[in-house]
Each structure stands twice: as structure tokens, then as C-alpha cells.
Amino acid sequence: MKDIKVLMNELMNDHGDYLKRTAAVMVGDYQIAEDLVQETFMSFYKNRLQFKHQSSYKTYLYRILMNHIKMHFRKKRDYTMDPSMLLYHGIIEFEDRSIMAIDLRQALEKLKPDYRNVIVLYFFNEMKIEEIASVLDITKSGVKMRLKRAKEMLYDHLNKGGKQNEKVE
């Protein structure tokens, strides 16, 4: 087994930035995201003996992060994304349609945290259904269902954007 400090260093180098970006999109604030990721690594260190290597370090870290985000939203329910965040300009592919999204921020702000989580993990982190199920500790069919609903809501919000978001097909 590696020395814990070496391992922690490697994990922070490999996953720190991605975890922070994910947290930032989820909570809408860079400083809170930074704090949450720090807490995630500290929690990992404290509970490292409970890690049974049944999942990858990445999955385990994301699971801890999701729990911290959940706790954050228990304290602070409202969600407003930092204005400088996520000025996405491109086409988002849905199952049977695609849509031009100029700004995802408003659409994401309207989604509930449970739906936002799956959207972010699926599109932003490009995780597979199995991985998302493991991170969120729900079944694969649960992920598929949430993802389907989340996509529909996202599509509706983007489509309602009118001038900002233009339908392609």
C-alpha cells in the first residue's frame, strides 16, 4: 500500500481540478466549490480505511463530493450560478433532437439538485451510467430515469429561452 501522503498528492493532482469544476457547476460558486473539494479530500483521508477498492478512487471521491454537495444544499436551498460561469456555446445532442445552447446557466439553475447532478455527471464529466449509479448510490435504471427527465426539463428550459437558445432540429 502506498504512503498516504503520496497517495493523497496523486489523487489531488489527478482529480482535484475536475472535482472543483464539477462542484462549481453543481453549487454555482467557485469559493464554495473549493471548500467542498477540500472537505472531500479530508473526508477521504479520514475514511480511507473504509475504502475497499470495490470502485475506483475517482468514483469514491465523486461519491464523497456528492454527499458534501447534498449537505451544502440542506443548509442553503437557493442556487444561483456565478455569472462568469459556463458560457457554453454549442449544440447539445438529445436522443431525437439537438439544440443550440448559448447559455446553459439559466437552464441548470432551474433544475432540481438531483437532476442537475445526473446532467453534470453525464455531460460534463462524461461518466457512464454505471459510474453515475455508483457515485450517486442509486440503481442504473434510476440513473436512466433521472437522466431522461432531466434532459426533458433541460430541453424545455433551453427551448423556452427564445432569443438565447435556438432550436436546431
Add this chain to the structure above:
Amino acid sequence: MKKWNEAMEDIRFDGKNQVMQFIDSEENKRRSIFEKLLTILDHEIEIPLPSVVAIGLVFLLVISLQSFSNRDDSYEYTITVVNQWGQYETY
């Protein structure tokens, strides 16, 4: 969706030093012998509960069988009666 991730490339995790400081302070804390032992082993000591229960049950069964097989249910007894002359006779 690549652009989404790319749009945030300048966002970096800056809290590495704080986490390392936290680890250092935790590592320097006084720990019990058991915690030190766990750290050396670097994994939890797992007690295989089903196996322990099964072995315990087998032992219990063997001990109880032994005690039952050795037990002699017969025991001596006497009876005292009064005969026709009013004397006590013990058999």
C-alpha cells in the same frame, strides 16, 4: 459537450496545501496502539462474523452432546417402611 468542460479549464483546485497541512496535523496527533496498528496494516481488521458464529455453534453442539451422553439418569434411593411389629425397615 467537450466545450462545456473546456470552458472551465482555467478553474484549478488550489487547496492542496491546506489538505496536506490537515493530513500532517492528523498524522502527528497522539494515537492509540490499536490505531497505530491499523495504520501499519493500512487496512481494517475484519472479523468474519458468519464463520465465527458457525464455529461457535459447532463447539456449543459438541459440548452439549458430551455433557448429555455422560449423564447417568439412574440414582440410588432407599425406602423406609414400618413393619407389623412397628419397627422401621429400610430397603
